Amino acid sequence: MKTIEQLLESKNIRVTAMRLLIYKFLAKKKVAVTLSDIENAFAKADRTTLYRTIKTFEEKVIVHQIDDGTGITKYALCEEGCNCDIKNDLHLHFHCNNCNETTCLTDHKIPQIKVPDGFVSENVNLVVKGICDKCSG
């Protein structure tokens, strides 16, 4: 089990207070977060810093981006050893129409999708919408 510091160093980005805080925030959350979620959590920090931090995390494959169709991009921590950099996430995402939260279903892999002749599939984005476990209870 790596520390966050070790993780950041292994990705060749500097360890800063802000990055540690944001990483911990993401780790604590069990659902994907928007930039404004982060802004609300760190009201004292500048938006741009938070924005660029998350972009750096994305670039270094510490988080992955999720487009759940709400029009607002969300982010969630990557699994260790994921290959978010090659393909998009192989796991699927669930967006709750009730609480509006988006969850990584990390152990639900996306099935093989057939495309017509001439088309080459490189990656697949799959978002299931419905009612999440917390809301359906």
Next chain:
Amino acid sequence: MKTIEQLLESKNIRVTAMRLLIYKFLAKKKVAVTLSDIENAFAKADRTTLYRTIKTFEEKVIVHQIDDGTGITKYALCEEGCNCDIKNDLHLHFHCNNCNETTCLTDHKIPQIKVPDGFVSENVNLVVKGICDKCSG
């Protein structure tokens, strides 16, 4: 085979010049279009009119919206007898990473997706990304 006029009337919306033009534009295109594609095609018309026309078409299930992950919503004509109103499209969409065009694969239906216990699936958005037939040739 219905005329466009008959189609619009059957959906209880008025036949106007603009609507006919936009419908024909969509029919001519074999790929999904953005609002600004339409704006470019009808530079003389007001943006709002185009916007509201496409929203009306969407509401009346003449077009369906496609979120291909580019951040810009696209639209494409519905098939006759589709049920875009109930679930999202059952067919899948292909986004070309080369030409940036999005195609309806109308006869490629989305497979059944399993979700964990407690989650209820209502609809599914599936976008395959890669190289389209025109670009892979």
Next chain:
DNA sequence: TAGTAAGTGCAATGGAAGTGCATTTGTTAT
């Protein structure tokens, strides 16, 4: 410890989406 590269904060921009209201156009009833 000086120099350099990276990170942060502030201000401004841009694009897409959406709304209020006045005007025009089409439909319907007299």
Next chain:
DNA sequence: ATAACAAATGCACTTCCATTGCACTTACTA
């Protein structure tokens, strides 16, 4: 046909998220 009404259009404005330029500060490294 014409008045009355409803729907469609055009213009102006707004909001929200994403993104960038530049100055300043902080962290690494020779």
